Amino acid sequence: MSLAQRVLLTWLFTLLFLIILVLKLDETLAWSWFLVFIPLWIFDAVLLVMLAVRLAGRCKAGYDRHSGHVRRKVWYLCATLLKLAFLLALCARLERLAALRLSWILAPLWVLLCGVVGDLGYSTFAVRA
Template structure:
């Protein structure tokens, strides 16, 4: 796929562009919608989802699956990306004032993502490396 330096550069550029847009929005210099401010993150997530889906399809088509570990990992990555995108969507809805739900309800996708990441890391540290 992409070399590591390209992935790092892409991540850094999208993050920097997003932070510049957030600063402009918070400083009231840009009267944009919050959904427009989050466009760099939407584009970055879309690129990552496309790469993930292509890898998932190619692994399934070629039968390259080492005891279903890589397939489980790819599915976890897909679920994690969907949780992140759902959190960003709910956050944008809240920042735009479309919902008045309490904040602890808005953060449920992020908490599920973090819980899944902790479980994945714990499984890797205690089961795979042992």
């Protein structure tokens, strides 16, 4: 998938999510919160499939499995799973399926944000040989 296609796909799913979110908050739609977040679930599913295919391709013979590329792909996979955990906890709280405290709902998001800051710092200040 080219960069232009990825950008277009991201904008499309974000726009669709925002439209559905506004309709839900305006009480025009009586959908479940899990249905409101469907564009994000689909986007994350596509992202997870792309990451899994790329990681599986790196595991073939002839590739350097100990390079930084594999670590970065694993980090992307972990970040996507943390985002999914946050969205699932948020939807469960909004639907009143679970009486989760706000700190438990936001914990995956905070871990994700700390990881992003750490990754940014590492990629910015890493000494290149």
